[in-house]
Amino acid sequence: MLWLQLAITGLQVGALYALTAVGFSLIFGCTRIFHFAHGATFVLAAYVFYYVESQGYGTAAGVLAASVAAVGFGVLMDRLVYAPIQRHEGSFFTVFVASFGIGIAVQNLVGMVFGRSFVTVTTPLSRSVEVLDGVYVSPLAWIAVACAGVFFLGLWFFLRRTNLGTGLRALADNPELIRVFGLSPRLLSTYAFALGSFLVVPAAVITGATAGLNPALGHHVMLISLAATIVGGIGSIGGALVAGFGLGLAESLALLQFDSQWTEAVTFAILFLFILLRPSGLFGRAATS
Amino acid sequence: MEAYLLNLGVLISLYAILAVTLNFIMGYAGIYSLAHAVFFGTGAYAGASVALNFSASIFVMVPTAMLCAAALSLLLALPALRVRGEYFVAASLGLQVLAVTVFAEWKAVTGGIGGLIGIPPVDIAGFEIYSPGSFFILSLVTLAAVVAITRLLVRSSFGRSLKAIRDSESAALAFGKNIALIKTTSVVISAALAAIAGSLYAAYMSFINVESFMLDTSVLIMAMVIIGGTGTQLGPIVGAALLLILPGALSYLSFLPQTEIGSIQQILYGLGMAVLMIFRPGGIVGRGRAETGEGEA
Amino acid sequence: MNTFRLCIVVAGLHLATAFPSQAADHQIGALFPLSGPNATYGDIFMSGADLAVDHxxxxxxxxxxxxLRYEDSQALPQRAVVGMTKLVNVDQVPYVLSxxxxxxxAISTLAQRNQVVAVxxxxxxxxxxxxxxxxxNVIPLANLEVRGLVPYLVEEEGLKNVVLIYVDDPLGQAIRTELETELPTVGGTLVDAxxxxxxxxxxxxxxxxxxxxEPDAxxxxxxGAQQLQIVKQLRDNGVDAQxxxxxxxxxxxxxxxxxxxxxxYTTQSVDYDSDDPVTKRFVDDYTAKYGRAPTAYNVNYYNAVRLFGLLAHALEDKGQAVTGANLLAERMATDSFDLVGGTVSFQDDxxxxxxxQINIVTDGAGQPVATVDVAD
Incomplete structure (x- = not known):
């Protein structure tokens, strides 16, 4: 039954990966900004939730505060860091370095403010129960998968059915066209950041309860989001979702064969091969130059 | 004090070599690699293994390290030929993560996470070089040689071909340039030269482990290039000096609480990176945005 | 850039001139992780060391x-080497806590070359x-801990089948080897690693x-943070073994x-309730100063600094300079030291x-349940 247990575990981890990856993919797909500080958004949201919740204000207040923090951070990054750099027509890499720098600063700031050690959100929901003989699933696993589904569907409807969503999709396809229609690419970009950053909140909150938090968490989150975005195909939100689940499953099922220190290598070997053999990703458009 | 400055000087020279070699592919070939620490590490491990098992002579150690890194760099050249922009960055990131796993797990050669200890000092014609003073001279001379080599290459017809490819691959193709060969050669040269820094680093520290060759190091080297000024001769060296002096200088600010000084250093380092990119995206030495080079897909 | 260089030079001059005028003052160094994922250890180590300096x-x-002059190692070798170089050459300390x-x-070569004691x-x-x-080392190493634990685990608690989760570094590998050899001698098995x-x-x-x-233990x-994550997630995911x-x-x-x-969990044995005056003073003052009971790490770094105090005191009595080489010679010449936890002696290495000591966590604190003398 080990494989079934690992598959279920993989789905839970994959759901969290998918949620963060979809946010990154949305931002990256729409704005082409290599938002490496997306991992910092995650850490920030997780710690704010932890803080508010542990002060006794309750889960709802915690989620609200985490959302405000995540969206606020994303929008500020876009306005204060990326917008000025893009005004100089700074290269894609200039943006990356700035973003990475902010990521380092946030990680250490969080460490100073909230302490550098391990913290965890205590909830009975993280306790697994035996659902089948030898197969344990925690209630949070179902919540994680459900969240991934609900948020993805919500995002999908938003992008298809609202004017703002259509604008965002247009931004991804052709920023020049946006101007022709009298929309501001800058404003749309800010919306993309707000939305993309908001999407990390459920994953951040659930991670706080299942795996626990430390300030250095952002790095791994970021690497996985990037891998999922590329494997899924840049610009394809659905691709990021599928790839997020896929990477979670691959990481977990790899334990059947390999020691766990190879699991990250498995993820990135998949990424490397994808770029070499199918750079457009699962659902993306052609990318080779 | 003197030894401290010399020690810092050695580190700056070695990192400057890395920055100069990365700048060679970033600034002139438009290959934005996040895997430079892989070749630094390959050079260090190869050099250390040779020094520990065969000979610590610089004439044996360094060429072996260069060969190993050059061979491995073909793995980076592969995606460089296929994709550009963020795809290539992601591919190099993948290579970096894979390499870290191999560095940490291939215990027979790398010593695993525990690393290699007791690496003998480098030997030049019977003289052992390990004092910070003599090693500083050695690293400075090496840096000068690497700068001279890259300068020569950039100014040759090879360099012109590189820049032509960076600016427009299709135009270069139309002029009958062998793009695949030129790109591959530039990656191989860059990696081989970076390996020199690696092998000297191993000999100087006498201890290496995987922690010195992780993604953070790759980003640090890249930050040195970009902060100094991509595609400039002096920029990478200025960037290396600045980023290595900064943390040391900060620890002299005695009014900061000692327990928080590490965090404050990191915060300032991070913010400094961002602020420089906002106000001086072409780098300190860069002449403006024209030199930054575009990395679009 | 020039300003930075200037900063360093000026600060250096300041330090260099400061030394001769206060020749009797002593400075020792410490390379602790003060930032990064392991910074929480830095805080813990410092509290013990600082108390010893106070005393x-x-x-x-x-x-x-x-x-005490602190340098941030971030628990990373390269940072540590830079910090060590600074401690040795700028601050010119004879004794560094590691x-x-x-x-x-990473710093051991520098310690040896510059004749600076690293503890x-x-x-x-x-x-x-x-x-x-x-x-x-003022701490018994992990192989001794495992050797002390295994007989207790198998014979007293009856836990025979053990699974090991380990970080694949020298520490983890040593624990693995030790478990592989020690468990069978008392009838236990390492089922999986x-x-x-x-x-x-x-x-x-x-x-x-x-x-x-299906292990017993x-x-x-x-x-650091990872071991807590492992414990929490094992319990969350239905592992109820010891x-x-x-x-x-x-x-x-x-x-x-x-x-x-x-x-x-195992630690070196410290009898915190001991009447030994050194231990009693440490426990009382530590609890008063930090508002919590001390742990083994606090003890170790207190001892490390105290050891320097004792050795330097002896050297001063003899009218010898407090240098790394003299500290080493003095330690070799001394049979035993009165440190927290009792009178201890060093092995040749x-x-x-x-x-x-074997401890069980009860109500959020460690309770000693057994003490084992481990013959090396």
């Missing part, structure tokens, strides 16, 4: 004021015993593999974790021998 100065054990196996190995009170990788005569990368955060998959192996060999670990777990936040309840 030495209050007692006027030395002719001048003793001060922590973490990787850091200690480890935190890392427990057994290869720390082989880093040269200038490298001392699962290695994890240092950066891993998710252990639900590992938990599934642990359950599949799970031994965890990791550090959890066992080594002295790395003796930090208050780990013991306070609800999932830690009932966990068994510079490592302290101390009995191993």
């Amino acid at each position: 030495i100065n209050a007692d006027e054990l030395l002719s001048g004021e003793l001060s 922590a973490f196996t990787g850091v200690s190995k 480890n009170g935190g890392g427990v990788g057994p290869d720390l015993a082989q880093l040269g005569e200038y490298f001392w 699962l290695s994890v990368p240092t950066t891993a955060q998710q252990f639900s998959g590992i938990a599934a593999k642990v359950r599949a192996a 799970v031994y965890i060999a990791s550090y 959890l066992v670990t080594y002295s790395g777990y003796s930090v208050s936040e780990a013991l306070a974790l609800p999932e830690s309840e009932g966990l068994i 510079g490592t302290l021998v101390a009995p191993i």
